[in-house]
Amino acid sequence: MxxxxxxxxxxxxxxxxxxxxxxxxxxxxxxxxxxxxxxxxxxxxxxxxxxxxxxxxxxxxxxxxxxxxxxxxxxxxxxxxxxxxxxxxxxxxxxxxIPACGAAPLETQGCYLVLENIQDPGNVGTILRTAEAFCVSAVLVLGATADLYGPKVVRSAMGSLFRQRVRFFESAQLLREALSEAGIRLYGAALRGDTRSITACGLGPGTAVAVGNEGSGLTQELLALCDGTLKIPMGAATESLNAAVAASIIMWEMSRETRREEV
Amino acid sequence: MxxxxxxxxxxxxxxxxxxxxxxxxxxxxxxxxxxxxxxxxxxxxxxxxxxxxxxxxxxxxxxxxxxxxxxxxxxxxxxxxxxxxxxxxxxxxxxxxIPACGAAPLETQGCYLVLENIQDPGNVGTILRTAEAFCVSAVLVLGATADLYGPKVVRSAMGSLFRQRVRFFESAQLLREALSEAGIRLYGAALRGDTRSITACGLGPGTAVAVGNEGSGLTQELLALCDGTLKIPMGAATESLNAAVAASIIMWEMSRETRREEV
The missing domain is CATH 3.30.1330.30 (Ribosomal protein L30/S12)
Known part of the structure; x- marks a missing residue:
């Protein structure tokens, strides 16, 4: 009543x-x-x-x-x-x-996106919306990422916040342990000497990709725990993409690879 | 002085x-x-x-x-x-x-993104930033799209507004004529009976893709002038992607196809 x-x-x-x-x-x-x-x-x-x-x-x-x-x-x-x-x-x-996000183990065949210190709530909401669209197994949230339950995230996620699986990690180390336990490779979206193109990494099942802060990128701490780094190839004059766009293209490539394996 | x-x-x-x-x-x-x-x-x-x-x-x-x-x-x-x-x-x-945008003819081997009535200035700015990153030949602007020189577009384009080629068209008909003159195919991002996946269209050189309003999509007028329609395959529960994300994935696929042809 x-x-x-x-x-x-x-x-x-x-x-x-x-x-x-x-x-x-x-x-x-x-x-x-x-x-x-x-x-x-x-x-x-x-x-x-x-x-x-x-x-x-x-x-x-x-x-x-x-x-x-x-x-x-x-x-x-x-x-x-x-x-x-x-x-x-x-x-x-x-x-x-606020729904309980649970702590179920990660899936060996899963596709994961890691958010580290993503600041802009509009970006976080847009990323959740894309994550649901491309069937990301869970969004793994680290550090000072914008609160998922803030009004701007709620709004820009357009309902995906209510359905997309999410897990929070207290530290990069704990995230790395959970990934390793499930045998999942971790790539960081960052430029290093050994950085490979996103199309050459094999982003199929069993992969997690981390995207970092809009201004400063991934922390050294998380980078040190990555199995490799990847980049989205782009024209010379551009420094970078919007964080939500970069994350979305990464998730799109994951879903592309996953569908290819299913064929 | x-x-x-x-x-x-x-x-x-x-x-x-x-x-x-x-x-x-x-x-x-x-x-x-x-x-x-x-x-x-x-x-x-x-x-x-x-x-x-x-x-x-x-x-x-x-x-x-x-x-x-x-x-x-x-x-x-x-x-x-x-x-x-x-x-x-x-x-x-x-x-x-405000720079003169010129009216140089479109290039037969070009890649173009068409914006029709994109409302949110943040989306427009983000799209310009991505367009530069993926070497889009020009962004073609139609209808009531947010003013490219408004403060929020200027800010979210992060400098790409100053470099990315842009052309404005008074009507969908004039846009279609300019594309046809250069022999460029026009796809609309929209769902129809004959809609194909973005990965099956061949978005290489000589292609333009139109994205429409955040709420209502492309107008019937523009859709009637398209050579075909395309979609970004996604999970069932999701209605759509953010407009800037959808446009960015389309441009990424164009640049992917273009690089493939160059190899």
């Missing part, structure tokens, strides 16, 4: 609690994150994400009701805005439980 | 003129656009873009002086902020002439 309550004051405890989810620390503490707009909320529910509450304007009450959240809070537009990261909110915002 | 002037009032005519360049109409009228920060300004000068003036804070006067602009205006930080799209300006902003 759903409970519908009206909130009219910015001092309401449930509203204040939800506003805290804008900050990473607030999300960590509560184990919850915000999802904006009916389209994304619907995707979340369809994908099995547990909604704990929905805040909505009066006009969106019917839509909110269909999402199956235990609590619905009807709020005026000015209060809903407090929960929104976008300038034009779409009538409802949900509070969802 | 460079002239250095100090501006202290927001009512200064040159400053007000420059502020107008934030808007597309202002850029059209003046034939000028803004470039933020020393790194991008340096790239622009190196790439042959004509700087008409630089506005800078006192602390950045030396850097500004080395850019070779005929006029330098020293302004307080609060006035420089008026010229900035970013929240943390980097001490100087330049006014540059």
């Amino acid at each position: 759903q409970g519908v309550q009206h909130i009219t004051s910015a001092d309401n405890a449930r509203l204040k609690q939800a506003v805290k989810l804008h900050r990473r620390s607030g999300r960590r503490e509560a184990g919850e994150f915000l999802i904006e707009g009916p389209k994304l909320l619907h995707e979340a529910v369809k994908s099995g994400v547990a909604l704990r509450a929905v805040f909505c304007e009066e006009r969106s009450l019917e839509i909110a009701g269909r999402l199956g959240a235990p609590d619905i809070f009807v709020v005026p537009a000015r209060l809903l805005q407090k929960l929104c990261d976008t300038e034009s909110p779409q009538g409802c915002v949900g509070v969802a439980a | 460079q002239g250095v002037q100090h501006i202290t009032s927001a009512d200064n005519a040159r400053l007000k003129q420059a502020v107008k360049l934030h808007r597309r109409s202002g850029r059209r009228e003046a034939g000028e656009f803004l470039i933020e920060g020393p790194k991008l300004l340096h790239e622009a000068v190196k790439s042959g873009v004509a700087l008409r003036a630089v506005f800078c804070e006192e602390r950045s006067l030396e850097i500004a002086g080395r850019l070779g602009a005929p006029d330098i205006f020293v302004v307080p930080a609060r006035l420089l902020q008026k010229l900035c799209d970013t929240e943390s300006p980097q001490g100087c902003v330049g006014v540059a002439a």
Whole structure:
């Protein structure tokens, strides 16, 4: 049975609690994150994400009701805005439980993308979206990568965040151990003396590729743990690609190789 | 000989003129656009873009002086902020002439990317950056695509805007005529009954691929003028890729095919 309550004051405890989810620390503490707009909320529910509450304007009450959240809070537009990261909110915002990401062992025949210190949330969201499209077994997250449950990541992942498998690692060393245990090769996207073209590496099953920070690339620590490095061949004048573009081309090549092996 | 002037009032005519360049109409009228920060300004000068003036804070006067602009205006930080799209300006902003894009005929052996109504300036900038990296002969721009000289495109293109060849077309029909004249095949990134995988189309020299709006894809008008349609094979749950990612994978495949023919 759903409970519908009206909130009219910015001092309401449930509203204040939800506003805290804008900050990473607030999300960590509560184990919850915000999802904006009916389209994304619907995707979340369809994908099995547990909604704990929905805040909505009066006009969106019917839509909110269909999402199956235990609590619905009807709020005026000015209060809903407090929960929104976008300038034009779409009538409802949900509070969802951050899913447990689990620690299942990696698969020997899997394809993995490693993110190390990717800073821009738009890049992280776009990478998750591409990862799902190209059937990446899991995205492995290291270091100071943008919080996956921040509003801009949630938005730019376009629902893939709710479905793409993700695992977090405390250190490059622990990541390396998990990969080695499953017999997975690790390539770093970086230029060294022995760097090979992405088309010559054999990015089929049993491969992980790490992409690093937009400005500074992979850390020396992670590079030292790689079995090899790879590059995307490009014209001389260009220094680099956008991080999400580079990661996407790597994942595309992985899926290309995987399909080739299946034929 | 460079002239250095100090501006202290927001009512200064040159400053007000420059502020107008934030808007597309202002850029059209003046034939000028803004470039933020020393790194991008340096790239622009190196790439042959004509700087008409630089506005800078006192602390950045030396850097500004080395850019070779005929006029330098020293302004307080609060006035420089008026010229900035970013929240943390980097001490100087330049006014540059929008380069003539020319109307040279297309090359029979060229590789072209067509943008139709791409809305997000970040996507457009990222696409220009990738186009340069993968040696696309020219980016052909149609319809209501985001203005290439808007601040977010300038920023996300990371300097490629200053070097990548670009041509604008008034209509899909005129684009089709220019392509046909050079004997170039046109593919549309869209799903139809006859859509083939991007890996089966032969995207080598003499090919153009059109990508459409983030939400609605290519227009029926342009689709009717395509020789065929192509798709990037992906997992079932995913509706689509980010537009810049899709365009980047298409350009990567073009460069892959081109290099194969060169071998």
